[in-house]
Amino acid sequence: MPITPATATHSSSNGTADAILLELVDENGVTIGTAEKLSAHQPPGRLHRAFSVFLFDERGRLLLQQRALGKYHSPGVWSNTCCGHPYPGEAPFAAAARRTHEELGVSPSLLAEAGTVRYNHPDPASGLVEQEYNHLFVGLVQAAPQPDPEEVAETAFVDPAELAERHAKDTFSAWFMTVLDAARPAVRELTGPSAGW
Numbered sequence: 001m002p003i004t005p006a007t008a009t010h011s012s013s014n015g016t017a018d019a020i021l022l023e024l025v026d027e028n029g030v031t032i033g034t035a036e037k038l039s040a041h042q043p044p045g046r047l048h049r050a051f052s053v054f055l056f057d058e059r060g061r062l063l064l065q066q067r068a069l070g071k072y073h074s075p076g077v078w079s080n081t082c083c084g085h086p087y088p089g090e091a092p093f094a095a096a097a098r099r100t101h102e103e104l105g106v107s108p109s110l111l112a113e114a115g116t117v118r119y120n121h122p123d124p125a126s127g128l129v130e131q132e133y134n135h136l137f138v139g140l141v142q143a144a145p146q147p148d149p150e151e152v153a154e155t156a157f158v159d160p161a162e163l164a165e166r167h168a169k170d171t172f173s174a175w176f177m178t179v180l181d182a183a184r185p186a187v188r189e190l191t192g193p194s195a196g197w
Contacts, residue, residue, distance in 0.1 A: 023049040029116060048133070050132040051083060051092045051095055051096045054183055054187060055081040055106075056141070058142070059195075064078050065082065065155050066154040078173070079173035082096065083175075092135035096135070105148070106145055112138055112139060114185075116135050119131075124174075134179060161196075
């Protein structure tokens with residue numbers, strides 16, 4: 001696994017771990033400051049920059065991930081291929097590609113911007129709030145995922161019918177349908193009409 005600010009252990013001069021910072025934004029997505037990651041998710045939540053990735057195989061199936069049980073936020077739930085937060089000053093596209101590789105061990109063979117969506121989703125289980133300005137990306141994956149078990153419990157490729165079945169019986173992230181619906185026009189353009197998205 002690559003060593004990045006998200007995976008390395010950082011110690012400051014007083015021996016404490018450095019905080020992971022997120023970019024705070026206004027309603028137009030303009031950066032207005034930074035906040036520590038956990039504090040940005042405390043109720044009522046502070047609007048911050050995020051990204052969501054949807055990768056598809058050659059058959060037009062969506063790669064889902066089940067978040068690892070050890071995650072502090074939304075553990076054990078199913079969600080889109082990858083999601084996260086750029087570091088302050090990091091381009092969302094670069095962050096999306098970086099985290100996809102860190103979490104799933106794959107690099108998209110194609111990754112394209114698919115718009116943005118702004119939402120406010122409380123997580124009933126943790127009490128945390130996703131108050132996000134989310135940059136959406138769609139792409140293709142040709143290699144088999146090799147997930148980092150600290151990030152991802154399981155993966156699955158699903159077509160629209162299989163997703164509907166799984167969504168009816170399994171728990172998904174609070175934000176999943178919001179980001180998928182916002183990305184659908186780009187998903188349809190990428191996968192074509194026969195994939196059924």
